[in-house]
Amino acid sequence: MTQIKDLLGADTVIRADGRAVDELRPIRITRHFTDAPEGSVLIECGSTRVMCTATFTTGVPRWRKDSGEGWVTAEYAMLPRATAERTDRESIRGKVGGRTHEISRLIGRCLRGVVNMKALGENQIQIDCDVLQADGGTRTASITGAYVALVDALRWAEQHKHIRSADRVLKDSVSAVSVGVINGTPMLDLPYIEDSQAMTDMNVAMTGSGEFIEIQGTAEHRPFNRTELNALLDLAEKGNKELQAAQRAALALD
Amino acid sequence: MTQIKDLLGADTVIRADGRAVDELRPIRITRHFTDAPEGSVLIECGSTRVMCTATFTTGVPRWRKDSGEGWVTAEYAMLPRATAERTDRESIRGKVGGRTHEISRLIGRCLRGVVNMKALGENQIQIDCDVLQADGGTRTASITGAYVALVDALRWAEQHKHIRSADRVLKDSVSAVSVGVINGTPMLDLPYIEDSQAMTDMNVAMTGSGEFIEIQGTAEHRPFNRTELNALLDLAEKGNKELQAAQRAALALD
Amino acid sequence: MTQIKDLLGADTVIRADGRAVDELRPIRITRHFTDAPEGSVLIECGSTRVMCTATFTTGVPRWRKDSGEGWVTAEYAMLPRATAERTDRESIRGKVGGRTHEISRLIGRCLRGVVNMKALGENQIQIDCDVLQADGGTRTASITGAYVALVDALRWAEQHKHIRSADRVLKDSVSAVSVGVINGTPMLDLPYIEDSQAMTDMNVAMTGSGEFIEIQGTAEHRPFNRTELNALLDLAEKGNKELQAAQRAALALD
Amino acid sequence: MTQIKDLLGADTVIRADGRAVDELRPIRITRHFTDAPEGSVLIECGSTRVMCTATFTTGVPRWRKDSGEGWVTAEYAMLPRATAERTDRESIRGKVGGRTHEISRLIGRCLRGVVNMKALGENQIQIDCDVLQADGGTRTASITGAYVALVDALRWAEQHKHIRSADRVLKDSVSAVSVGVINGTPMLDLPYIEDSQAMTDMNVAMTGSGEFIEIQGTAEHRPFNRTELNALLDLAEKGNKELQAAQRAALALD
Amino acid sequence: MTQIKDLLGADTVIRADGRAVDELRPIRITRHFTDAPEGSVLIECGSTRVMCTATFTTGVPRWRKDSGEGWVTAEYAMLPRATAERTDRESIRGKVGGRTHEISRLIGRCLRGVVNMKALGENQIQIDCDVLQADGGTRTASITGAYVALVDALRWAEQHKHIRSADRVLKDSVSAVSVGVINGTPMLDLPYIEDSQAMTDMNVAMTGSGEFIEIQGTAEHRPFNRTELNALLDLAEKGNKELQAAQRAALALD
Amino acid sequence: MTQIKDLLGADTVIRADGRAVDELRPIRITRHFTDAPEGSVLIECGSTRVMCTATFTTGVPRWRKDSGEGWVTAEYAMLPRATAERTDRESIRGKVGGRTHEISRLIGRCLRGVVNMKALGENQIQIDCDVLQADGGTRTASITGAYVALVDALRWAEQHKHIRSADRVLKDSVSAVSVGVINGTPMLDLPYIEDSQAMTDMNVAMTGSGEFIEIQGTAEHRPFNRTELNALLDLAEKGNKELQAAQRAALALD
Numbered sequence A, B, C, D, E, F: 001m002t003q004i005k006d007l008l009g010a011d012t013v014i015r016a017d018g019r020a021v022d023e024l025r026p027i028r029i030t031r032h033f034t035d036a037p038e039g040s041v042l043i044e045c046g047s048t049r050v051m052c053t054a055t056f057t058t059g060v061p062r063w064r065k066d067s068g069e070g071w072v073t074a075e076y077a078m079l080p081r082a083t084a085e086r087t088d089r090e091s092i093r094g095k096v097g098g099r100t101h102e103i104s105r106l107i108g109r110c111l112r113g114v115v116n117m118k119a120l121g122e123n124q125i126q127i128d129c130d131v132l133q134a135d136g137g138t139r140t141a142s143i144t145g146a147y148v149a150l151v152d153a154l155r156w157a158e159q160h161k162h163i164r165s166a167d168r169v170l171k172d173s174v175s176a177v178s179v180g181v182i183n184g185t186p187m188l189d190l191p192y193i194e195d196s197q198a199m200t201d202m203n204v205a206m207t208g209s210g211e212f213i214e215i216q217g218t219a220e221h222r223p224f225n226r227t228e229l230n231a232l233l234d235l236a237e238k239g240n241k242e243l244q245a246a247q248r249a250a251l252a253l254d
Helices: A002-008 A099-114 A137-160 A228-252 B002-008 B098-112 B138-159 B228-251 C002-007 C096-111 C138-159 C226-251 D002-007 D098-112 D138-159 D226-251 E004-008 E099-110 E140-160 E227-251 F004-008 F098-112 F138-159 F226-251
Strands: A026-032 A039-045 A046-059 A071-078 A125-135 A174-183 A185-188 A200-207 A214-218 B028-033 B037-045 B047-057 B071-078 B123-133 B172-182 B185-189 B200-207 B210-219 C027-031 C040-043 C047-057 C073-077 C122-131 C172-182 C187-188 C200-208 C211-220 D027-031 D039-045 D049-060 D073-076 D123-133 D174-182 D186-187 D200-207 D212-218 E025-030 E039-045 E047-058 E071-078 E125-135 E176-183 E185-188 E201-208 E212-218 F029-033 F038-043 F048-058 F071-077 F123-133 F174-182 F185-189 F198-207 F212-218
Touching: A002 D098, A026 A137, A026 A228, A039 A137, A039 C040, A046 A137, A071 A099, A071 A137, A099 A125, A099 A137, A099 A174, A099 A214, A125 A137, A137 A174, A137 A200, A137 A228, A137 D200, A137 E039, A174 A228, A185 A228, A185 B098, A185 E047, A200 A228, A214 A228, A228 F212, B002 C122, B002 E227, B028 B138, B028 B228, B037 B138, B047 B138, B071 B098, B071 B138, B071 E140, B098 B123, B098 B138, B098 B172, B098 B200, B098 B210, B098 C096, B123 B138, B138 B172, B138 B200, B138 B228, B172 B228, B185 B228, B185 C226, B200 B228, B210 B228, B210 C226, B228 C211, B228 C226, C027 C226, C040 C138, C047 C138, C047 E025, C073 C096, C073 C138, C096 C122, C096 C138, C096 C172, C096 C200, C096 C211, C122 C138, C138 C172, C172 C211, C187 C226, C211 C226, D002 E047, D027 D138, D027 D226, D027 E099, D039 D138, D049 D138, D049 E212, D073 D098, D073 D138, D098 D123, D098 D138, D098 D174, D098 D200, D098 D212, D098 E099, D138 D174, D138 D200, D138 D226, D174 D212, D174 D226, D186 D226, D200 D226, D212 D226, D212 E227, D226 E212, D226 E227, E025 E140, E047 E140, E071 E099, E071 E140, E071 F029, E099 E140, E099 E176, E099 E201, E099 E212, E099 F098, E125 E140, E140 E201, E140 E227, E176 E212, E176 E227, E185 E227, E201 E227, E212 E227, F029 F138, F029 F226, F038 F138, F048 F138, F071 F098, F071 F138, F098 F123, F098 F138, F098 F174, F098 F198, F098 F212, F123 F138, F138 F174, F138 F198, F138 F226, F174 F226, F185 F226, F198 F226
Parallel strands: A071 A125, B071 B123, C073 C122, D073 D123, E071 E125, F071 F123
Antiparallel strands: A026 A039, A039 A046, A046 A125, A174 A185, A174 A200, A200 A214, A214 F212, B028 B037, B037 B047, B047 B123, B172 B185, B172 B200, B200 B210, B210 C211, C027 C040, C040 C047, C047 C122, C172 C187, C172 C200, C200 C211, D027 D039, D039 D049, D049 D123, D174 D186, D174 D200, D200 D212, D212 E212, E025 E039, E039 E047, E047 E125, E176 E185, E176 E201, E201 E212, F029 F038, F038 F048, F048 F123, F174 F185, F174 F198, F198 F212
16 A cells, blocks of 8 residues: 555545544444344444345246346435434435435445356345445445345345355355545545545445456546546455455354 | 233233233333434334434424424334335335324324423424334334433533523423233233234323323224223323333433 | 213303304215215215215235235325315325325224124225315214215125125224313314314224224323313213214115 | 208217207206305216316416416316226326326316406416216316306405406306217217217317317217318307306306 | 418418418428337427337237237327426426326327227337427427328338238328417417417317318417318318328338 | 457457447537527437437526536436337336436536536536437447537527636536446447446546546446456547547537
């Protein structure tokens, strides 16, 4: 990481919460957070808290019938007071907003990226990520937590003989983290206060083997060049490795 | 309580979870469960877990303007996997279901029943009750927890000079509990397994001074008579007294 | 009734419409109000007028298939100018309001409370209650009128050999009435003007044999105690007996 | 009418209900059908029964503000069991159907066609036509009945000094009737049984002075030629004259 | 046409775009406008431009199953900036407006009026008319263009052996044109500027053999009499003949 | 580009449409495609055809008032038969789908990324991208075409004195292109047939000065590594340079 800091002059940057620019917020993953779901995880990344559940059901949607393959979907939502100001419920407004749709689809793609649909067979897993408290990085925390819930649901399905082997369904693990450029400095894992100042903002989902599943970089406020991109990807790689260690530690606990 | 048991032959009844017929499930009230809301409470009644937040905002809806009085509303919702089988999100379905509407309105009426709207002034409190895990009694747990969140929001408003005094706004406290007749025996605080067998099912909201705010008794399966009603109300009175003790204990902790 | 009046000092109360506190408004039940439905009733309670139809269809919703049992549902709605000010149509607004949902569910539960679903067999009855003119008590008038429409629909089904016997399907009759405390005085059958002043407001549905199907008491404005509750239930019992006499008289006319 | 019959060989036609081909069904117009609306009319054309209310409110929609002119709109709906088979409520379906939209717009145009918007001033009249029983011709009955409700609302507004003169607002009267070609024979005022057999179907709204406000002819099943069109228009002219006599008679009753 | 002009004094009228009162705007019909649909037509009537596609699918909606007959439906929509001011998308508003519904239904009826449903067999044709640019007469242009797309879809279906013969399915051709009375003068094919001034406005759909499929005449601003009606119908007949020549010319090009 | 081909062994790859792996499809940009909008562009990339309009309105949404800054939004939609199989209209379904939301938001962010909101002043530009024909890359074609429409709208606004200078509002130009890995070979500008086979799929929006505005890479089917990412970004850079040349050429034509 040193050359990045040199390159961008970030080595003297002090973040509001005292972290180094390449340091994750404290992460806590609680499995079996609630009793009913096949997988139920509370993930906390700093003050961001997301409840991720995985529902395993036999059978697939109609368009997938007789394909021999399974399906994985995800839905993301925020509780009304996850945020500093109350947000109206989308159920009351009668429609799902664009941001919610965008994030739900992102989570679904990331998880499908590590699932072998043939090995899953004609079964469906529905991921629900509900944000209890939002302080930046809710979509990446959702992906990281949802993976753990997914594993638990697959283990449950293996125990209940719905699938032969959870391990065969999982092609790899997946986690995600946000990175961004704040005042010219690339930083890892942005809380809300930094996120809202970021000129460039990127969410990076990676597999346990270090490859990319999703890269979503946005530069609404100032475009970024190839050098900055590479610095951000380096940070994301470091962050995802640490998140995957936390996932493994949590999953080893049983 | 003895004469009720005699009357109805319930003294030998053993409940699935080992409780006596007039015994509440273990109750736990956690204040300041999340950081952003003015009041944020996690209430646990046995396995039922509801997150109740209270949002204080200055100003009132348009129809209430220039009345000198405030307003209190409530919204109730269940997370998709609060239940044994996953429930579709109402946001995705594009409409709020009848049960959700009914319960939201009930919670709102109960809280308004103990609030002095003149003392609140032209301010609004929005209660959100989101069920993380459902095992019967989610609407009554919501009321009991929401009252604590309401008090915290009013204390916050007093500290921030939005109201003169939280105590003057509160005319009384309120809690609620379910009672029902299972196989002919009146019982207190029904978990899901009992609730689904109940011939008669009643939710009773009471003030700290022992009066009724709401009585909702339903006998879809077998009508009930005046004697049974009185037995149920006695149980509800006992349960509410204990819930109010738990509310007071939680609110004394600051 | 005398001891109630003594207790509460109500014996000198004069109501705006000249009724005694324990007196129903004039009730009129017109059967065969329209031609198409299997049961079609216009019920008038004072100025409140509700058209109640019962639609009998063979077969049940999917979740009820192969249960050998039938199903009864209800929908309630108000015409836009049933009220002093015009209310926007829920069809135009694109969603059903909370009050409508709450009342529809109440009516459905009350009717199901007197129907033997096994005897009904796999048939469905849909009740529609449309308020032509609203002057308080529209939900209780709906229940009282809907019962008569239900009986007509069952008689039709018996004649058309869809069920063996209407009498076997009906476990009992059901009617409902509102009661409330106005300025400290319990009163029976509140028109709109009284309803809006009521400190406590209760809707009580009872069977012909004098038992309770639903009790919904609300005390948004002032909580009520056990003594007041008992006085209200006495009034409701008297009112429901008279409503059931009117139902019997109407049903004897064929 | 004779030459039409000659032309088309209809003089020996016997209609199911015994009417002549150029004969209206019995018409009954009941004013002040309900108490709350400024105009409230029940119109019965044979078995078709529509409740038409007119709501007068001061002020106009925003887009009409400061124009010095008023506005008239209409909404049409069918109660679920107005028809032989129950129709789902549009409120429950969450959207208004095409047929409902089409008819609501037709009624609105017809009434606006006889209203002097300048003389109405910045006031609004909302017409609601709710079909209690449908046996063909519900849209034309709605127009005919709505006109009477409109007059009553304007008379009310004159009495309450919201407008200077009801007569000045009304440029003319309006009524409407359906005509159609059944098995080659043009007929007046089709009940449902004829309507569903009609090869050509036309709704004609005319003013009291005998001019056209709306002509809507549809020939989904067999196109029609100029001769048939003229025969249908002659029938419609005769029918509308009689309907206008009924309107005048009803309005003279006060 | 001369006697009409004499009658109404229109022979000296000069229209804004220099046309005679009985003259169509330039018409252009482009077949195979896009590649995917079975029929795809761009129709231009003056500045009005509508893209009409016809989708042929085997099978019919459930209510039509086992009837041996096909079905034809149509949907009409305007792109947001087809008009001088941007119109909000109906998808974003969450509901289809009344005007859209009305026009979609009109187009569907006109096309069904020339289709032999038995010869179509259990196949469905969905017409989509999307207005790229609106300058009056979008609904009539849609009908005229949709007919050509329909023919192409039927020819495709014949080639692909889904139907025996396109010609047998088509009972006739259909086109439509608007006519109206502007300042007392009947005119053919109104652009937006004239349409908005029209006192009477009529859309007339006719078959190739000169009969009427739909007549929709509206006189919101001034009623019209039989003489004017006849003048308008004469104009419509002339216009439709010319439009049908254009249809034939386009269809001959293959 | 040669070293990429060497690296990935792609130099012998033949694409279905005969293009080289780093070759764009033929691009055509038609300005002033329709008359009403301030900017109206038809962009064709191979068979993909998108109509992009830009609507300039003075004033901004309420949340932006008194900020001195403008706003730019975008909406994307597909006509029903843009695709091989007809897609139901989102207006009829009553809700906007996730994909539509996601793309609309992407287009909006890309355009805002090159607009100086202060120089725009309190004015709003609404971009509408409607896909007439879809053959892959509709979202990137929308961005590329929308930029040209945006420029035209700003030029219009400058001419009409709503803004001082179009050039000052534009910080840079923007275009976008898709790239992807097909059977291990990185390729530029994927048509539908390739897109559906892509293991990795990336949309890259770049400014005229060669920086990134948005990178969205998705690897639902096979994760990608840093080397592949770099190859894809090289291709995207080449493609965007060519697209920007086409934009400049089109904008020079006036």
